[in-house]
Amino acid sequence: DMERVLGPDHPATLATRTNLAGSRGQAGDVAGAAAAFAELLTDMERVLGPDHPDTLAARHNVASARREAGDVAGAAAAFEELLADRSRLLGPDHPDTLATRSHVAFFRGDAGDVAGAAATFAELLTDMERVLGPDHPETLATRANLAGWRGQAGDTAGAAAAFAELLTDMERVLGPDHPATLAARAHLASFRGQAGDVADAYAALEELLADRLKVLGPDHPSILTTRRNLARWRGEAGDAAGAAGAYERLLTDLLRVLGPGHPYTVAAREELAYWREASRR
Template sequence: MDLKRWIAMGLGVLADSREVGRLLKQHPDRVRAGRDWLLVEEEQDNDSRELRHLALWRRRTWNAADAVEPYERLVAVRERAWGADHPLVLDTRLGLAAVRAEAGDVAGAGTTYEHLLSDMVRVLGEEHPRIPWVRRNLAHWRKTKHWVPPPLPRMNDLEGRAREDALRDEPHDTAVMRHLAQVRWRQGDEVGAVEAYEHVLAERLRAWGPDHDVVLVTRLTMADMRAEAGDVAGALEAYENLLADMVRVHGPEHRGTRWTRHKLTQWRGLSGGSSLHGR
């Protein structure tokens, strides 16, 4: 094969790679998993769609007490549609446990996590990444007697202007996972969004290193996501670890350090009562 033909083939492969990357960046549905397509199908049923939107709207407008009932109904609807052991049904029960805690029913949240842990281990196995999530929150709510939840982070978009320098030159596969996380978030699949965004954080760690501002702010977003997804124990751990690194990298009075400390205090439930909820 002559040199010109090799060069032509190489250029063709490069062009194809760029085109694939462009399409992936524009169309995150190319990497949607089975869970994503099930949620898309669910959107076609008016009753299910309205129930999901009601549950999400109540929870995301800090009305967790009134969100418990639609979340319970959503679990029942999905159990009938997909079976009690479907991973998305288990994840919906994970969301219900979080809503119970946010509604002030700490004991009820602990009981829900306890029952869920048994079912998740049976269905998914001990090594599944959801198991540590459930275990740490079960332990957390067992020892918590009273908790005043802060407002959930408003996360219509998972990242703000602080990310612009990273987003411009983001590799296509990382950008796709970020877009997928946003799609899942809008669908109300917070647990799946956390899963997707963990890949984004891992890629940025590789690209930028652990002490880069891009990575530190991404970790802050990740902690916020865990908090809204209901992984309060995981969020507290993430805020604590990030705070230590913020102090080491930027010092105790840096705005990022102070904000991380504020978020940690909020989610510990120590920052004081209903004024946090804007009521």
């Protein structure tokens, strides 16, 4: 209707198309979202010009959608290009430039350069604290990324300590029910488990699942992820049969909610096979 009344090139029409493309991605149609964002970008470049902030934001959406659709290398290259253009057009300290640096750092880690990702996030954190302040949500998110990649690089105890410290600040600034606070609790539990405290990790995740269920519905991706982590730590704690049973129940829900081709479903199927095999030993 908006397209009919205002015309296809009206800013409000373009904004609505952006929201619709985002909704497609959230509903699980990652390929459809990627195609819709790419089409929208072409129109934005034509209507608004390549240097308009909304066009740059559309490029960000295209790159993110490509990553969700599985094209990690293409998304990484797109974010590198976007970073160069945002730095040139907006300056190095603009919040959008800093956000793009965060994505570039994340892709470094994703591509296997875990130490490089940690170092890049450490540099970014210094700039975030200077530009946005220590309590800004993006600064807190950067601390979470730094702690996460530190853990991936092998310092699981250091990562657990960093997440424990971060959690105190997140609960104060964002509140205990904020998705980022709940995510930090999940990471803290995971790194504690990896550092050897398996029973503590399992207990923390059980508590987290109960709290997340109060805030989110049972089919929310965060709930499904927490259940997956719980199943894993149950197995790591020595209950392979219990882990297999938990993965079976989880897989049923993943197939219903996300479908058979979603990366979470594929991973859970592999993990179920592993714990079934382990329970027979």
